[in-house]
Amino acid sequence: MRDEPYVAALPPRRENSRREAATYRGLQDIVGCAERLVASTDWQGQILLGQDGSLRLSTNAGHAIELAPRSLDVASSPSYVWARDVGTDAACFEVPSPAEVGSQAVLEALCGSEADVMVFVPARHDGPIDAIALTSPPRFYRSSGRSWTTQCVHVAQSRCWVLRIVCPLTEISLDDIASRLRQHRYLHVADQDIADTALLCEFMADVGWPDLWFPQVVVFSAHICGTGRSSNAVVWAAATPACIALYLCDAIGALAHPGQQKTEVARALHQALERVRSAHR
Incomplete structure (x- = not known):
């Protein structure tokens, strides 16, 4: 079982809404995961979750960011969860959902x-049974010079989000793909192809996440289809909402050390991940 999050339980705004109550519990889990990672650094940061779903990220040095809720239903929509709603700077502080964390990380790596992205979203208590549901039309995203189309599909499983990412790449080997993926701080590359999510969860428990609430996006299969200029990298990855915590930790690190290189913040976050994972083994 996961450790209890640091944030006190919050009542749903409507007593009879099971979905809303589950949504707030999910947000508390994300914040709790981020708090545990930040506590393993020297950043001295705090993350406060408001009853309306808003976030306040702050450090002991007095720096703070207020984030407004954008789409808090993390379990159903591949969109942005929080953003700083201040003029044109808002895009710099958007916190994406697990689907977009995984898509962006793989494309960057x-x-x-x-890319073309298919997202298999875990079904909730009101989701499909023995069925697949196309719950929304495809969406187009653009960020940092990259663009991708995402199709969200609800499936009758509850372990994690599964992403299939097809990215056109020319003159690249499978070894090059694996090397690039391993270098990205948000990604954990399995040392073998994994055929199903049950085996994937066993693998993640073995490497230090027994609660199956792994913060990194796990690449469990990568292949090349085609040759030369007509080749595509086909990557399968899995994510939980805990990967959103990495974005929050990055923001805390930037607040704690505003003049520090991003690579230094990334190194501190990687060390925190290793410490937390080692404690779970």
Whole structure:
């Protein structure tokens, strides 16, 4: 079982809404995961979750960011969860959902400019039974010079989000793909192809996440289809809402050390991940 989050339980705004209550519990889990990671650094940061779903990220040095809720239903929509709603700077502080964390991380690692993404979203208590549901039309995203189209599908499983990412790449080997993926701080590359999510969860428990609430996006299969200029990298990855905590930790690190290189913040976060994972083994 996961450790209890640091944030006190919050009542749902409507007593009879099971979905809303589950949503707030999910947000508390994300914040609790981020708090545990931040506590393993020297950043001295705090993350406060408001009853309306808003976030306040702050440090002992007095720096703070207020984040407004954008789409708090993390379990159903591949969109942005929180954003700083202040003029044109808001995009710099958007906190994406697990689907977008995984898509962006894989594209960044592969240096790809575009991709087609299929997202298999875990079904909730009111989700499909023995069925697949296309719950929304495809969505187009653009960020940092990269663009991708995401189709969200609800499936009758509850372990994690599963992403299939197809990215056109020319003149690249499978070893190059694996090397690039391993270098990204948000990604954990399995040392073998994994055929199903049950085996994936066993693998994650073995490497230090027995509660199956792994913060990194796990790449469990990667292949190349085609040759030369007609080749595509096909990557399968899995994510839980805990990967959103990495974005919050990055923001805390930037607040704690505003003049520090991003690589230094990334190194501190990687060390925190290793410490927390080692404590779970």
